[in-house]
Amino acid sequence: MAALLLLRTCRRPTIACTYKYTYQGAALANPSYNRRLASTEAAATSVQLANAGGLVGYWQTLSNSTPVAYMQDVLIKIHDYSGLPWWASIVLSTFLLRSVVTLPLTIYQHKITARIEKIALEMPAIVEELKKEAAMAKHKFKWSEQQTQIVYRRSIKKQWQNLIVRDNCHPMKTMIVLWGQIPLWIFQSVALRNLVYMLPDPTSIQAQIVTTEMTIGGFGWIPNLTVVDNSYILPVALGLINLAIIEVQAMSRTRPSTRLQNIANNVFRGLSVVMVPVACTVPSALCVYWVASSSFGLAQNLLILSPEVRRSVGIPKTQTELCEPYDLLWLKIQQRLRLAERPPADKPAAK
Template sequence: MSTTTTAAADKINVVMDTVAQAAPPANEVAIAAADSYLPVAALQHVIDAVHNFTGLNWWASIVVTTLLIRSAMLPLLINQLKATSKLSIMRPHLEEVKQRVDRQAMDPTLVSEGQKEMQKLFKEHGVSPFTPLKGLFIQGPVFVSFFLAISNMAEKVPSFKSGGAYWFVDLTTPDGLYICPVLTALTFLITVECNSQEGMEGNNAAGTMKNVSRALAVASVPLTMNFPKAVFCYWVTSNLFSLVPRVR
């Protein structure tokens, strides 16, 4: 009886081993993305799809995914640049009306007429006072989603430990050489110097904004030096891509 029971147990173990071997392995990205919000989880699956389809290492898959998504957003960014250029063209007229309104501040009727004239200028040029901020609303959610998705993958996807190249083979750890944070700061600084505040020319705040951006570029090195290297694969690529619409 004991021998029969043992034999039956052995057969069950053999069957279970066979089923386990036949079953597809659990997708490490699917497991990592399971507890993420939908946009963040979707982005992780897109990176995984690029990785599986192309056979590229994780770092290159992140770069390709970044290029694909930024390319899809390019028409929106070009429209944004055109709109900010229109704002730059109309700014002298707007300032003239504003100064006239300020001089006539004691006359409510003239002030109202001046405000209507400014509204007419905005309408004629198809822009608004908030036009320069539209880029932030377009790119902000994408940046946050990429950051959260890649950070989550760096933490929970084991193969990220060997998914890099050169000095950044392990994508899950900070860059001890600080090359990645410095590259990120430099590429961001390039976008600033290449007129990242396009459309703000003539605005008194433009110089201040540019100086603040320069300071942020410098400060980003110590602020990001503890980020996993995987994040910089996106960040540097995205910064460089931001220069594309500005190439004349």
Template structure:
């Protein structure tokens, strides 16, 4: 049975093939000079078979099937990450921690978060602070070397008749070389200070997705584990597989993140425009996390809140003079013998007195 739309050279027929109680429609291309072929495969002329249409066509199920499969449906990037090896490893870690300690799931999530951030991210945060302190200590030496280099370039310019553009080129080139040598000498390249974010962010993502899989029973989650999470909450978030309808955890998460941002911003006495833009961007992210945390299972929101609280504690710990001396962090110009009192005074001066 053929339905034809005839063009100048080719025709596009629609072939209906019946298999059992189904009718399959297949598109074919008929070429004047090459006969009938289907996407490169030669097809013989159709021979009508009346027995195939013993029942009315309208009563049959019409299904269009391609002659060959162009591509198979593949999972998106989000599903691929959620079903990756690191996420499954985090799932096993969470289950092992809960079964080993025997704690309810809400307490196990908090303890696992505290253990991971203390064992992994705190040493990296100390290392980051050391690198930043070393780079800051080099600024005085870099400034002195830059003045000497400027004098040498001016002498060479008078001898060789360099233009101002040539002088700037040689100055920047030699200054970059000098700074790189200083970074190598003190082993404090600024890129090493970003090591913390390259470890902390993937760990945060993998743990979040593992809790999502456990809460929704996705993937290789053992049977009955979702029910344990549903009964493993406390107080107003008794069901960890459902979002927090009271918004207490999401709002608390946003407030803690804003507090961390403001404590960091209070140390920037002479912040540049770029630093102000970054601070405002982080404030926006902190606020955007509130509705996001209200839409995910309470187990994820509880982990985010626990991680932020531990991060706040680590930031305050890194301000302690005793802890900095214990970790042998070089002194900086922003160090203080009373850091917590200074933070409170700066917070009051900036926000409370400003309102009054």
């Protein structure tokens, strides 16, 4: 959903099509300077008219929001202090921000998941005890079968909630990565879009300089980051990396996938495919960011599978943890490619 919405915001604004940027230090003797200045004034007037006419909409509000403004400042400062070209600066800022925001949240999410798995092992004994108590209460208080089942289910629910409170592992906390990753992805995408199109103020000298730097801040087949990648290399790479993330998560499960998990995997596979044509319509600067972000996510997911890494960051060992995750992934890939005759047996970690 976020990908489809960003298609609208990341497309080139109409105002940017008629605006030509200039440096403040341009020579006044240059005959084209007055025309450029007039174009700048016309662009600013168009923005004001759009705002007055109520044509800005939600995405313009997002473009002018405070979080996006802060993100633009961060991106510019990272570029200025690092001295790197813009494509490398975008990659560096992506890795830094995801290391600070999403990596700690991912580790915390895995800790919560491990705690939930551990308390789930305590429930069978509790359930058996509650069954005995329910049977005794039914006989003692002459309850009907329906009354007994109601009390029994309430007792189980209360015991489960007590365990969750005891270990501080509410299941909603397993969604914490999305709460941090989605806003970060949206804000950085819109901030890069603003930098490319000199928004929200096209008359700003800094905005003009940044956009000019981006026109020569690319690499290889995309020297200009303000135009789309006509080779489609980055958009296709984005789709493949996103699909790889989904497949790694699916193949690293030791338990059979539920129907809900299969539906979710198919939905995310569809979104990964949809992102390819979306990436074909946006500036290359955004494609560089999206590919860098997805690459970080893939590396993060592979790294967090390692038992040594999990112990080093304090994730508890569980029964479903894989002893040799990378060997298992490679064998499952071979099986999918029909290079192996039988699917490999999962190897849970020893207790």
